[in-house]
Amino acid sequence: MLRKILIMASFVFFSDMAEKAWFLGSAVMVVSMTIHAAAKPYEDSLIDWCEFFSLVSTIFIFQSGVVFKVLNDPSHPQTSEDARTLSRVLETTAVYLLLSNVIVAVYIEVRVLRLSQNSGEDYRVMLLKENREAAKAELANLDEEIEEATEKAAARDSVRVAVKEWEHGQSTAVEMEQANPMADQDDEETAIPNQEDKKSKKNKTGKG
Numbered sequence: 001m002l003r004k005i006l007i008m009a010s011f012v013f014f015s016d017m018a019e020k021a022w023f024l025g026s027a028v029m030v031v032s033m034t035i036h037a038a039a040k041p042y043e044d045s046l047i048d049w050c051e052f053f054s055l056v057s058t059i060f061i062f063q064s065g066v067v068f069k070v071l072n073d074p075s076h077p078q079t080s081e082d083a084r085t086l087s088r089v090l091e092t093t094a095v096y097l098l099l100s101n102v103i104v105a106v107y108i109e110v111r112v113l114r115l116s117q118n119s120g121e122d123y124r125v126m127l128l129k130e131n132r133e134a135a136k137a138e139l140a141n142l143d144e145e146i147e148e149a150t151e152k153a154a155a156r157d158s159v160r161v162a163v164k165e166w167e168h169g170q171s172t173a174v175e176m177e178q179a180n181p182m183a184d185q186d187d188e189e190t191a192i193p194n195q196e197d198k199k200s201k202k203n204k205t206g207k208g
Helices: 002-013 018-039 045-071 081-119 123-179 183-207
Strands: none
Touching: 002 018, 018 045, 045 081, 081 123
């Protein structure tokens, strides 16, 4: 009701300036679509989609009105073929959107009536039961996703631990080399005499 009142007020109080009226009406529709998408006020998801489609159709018609105003301006009418084609496309699309809204609304009314007659219980109670079953199924899916996420997190943690241990081993080796820089020189010095001893032994055995 508030949305309808604001739309009527936009076009009544600003009727002398069509562009401003269309802008305010479109702003009301954009805010309404945002609130509807966030709140999802209807317990039946199909009715939610029907209402959202109705809001989209309405804002499309509002925006098309601005284009009609520009194309059919009496002082500067757009008579080109592209302008005429655009005008026809917008008009045809608006008509089909309205018809689609009517068809979807009638289908939902018939569906609600049949479900209420066949089940023999209140429609809202039936919807609440269906929503409860859907919530249980979603809860089961969430439990499976939590288990998968936990396994993946454990695998990632094991990889991190292995990488940290490897990095710790590398840093320990570097620290040991930095703590005893003469170790390599001592090894080289001890290795050179050994080679000379081997050569001297070979020479002695050759002379003998």
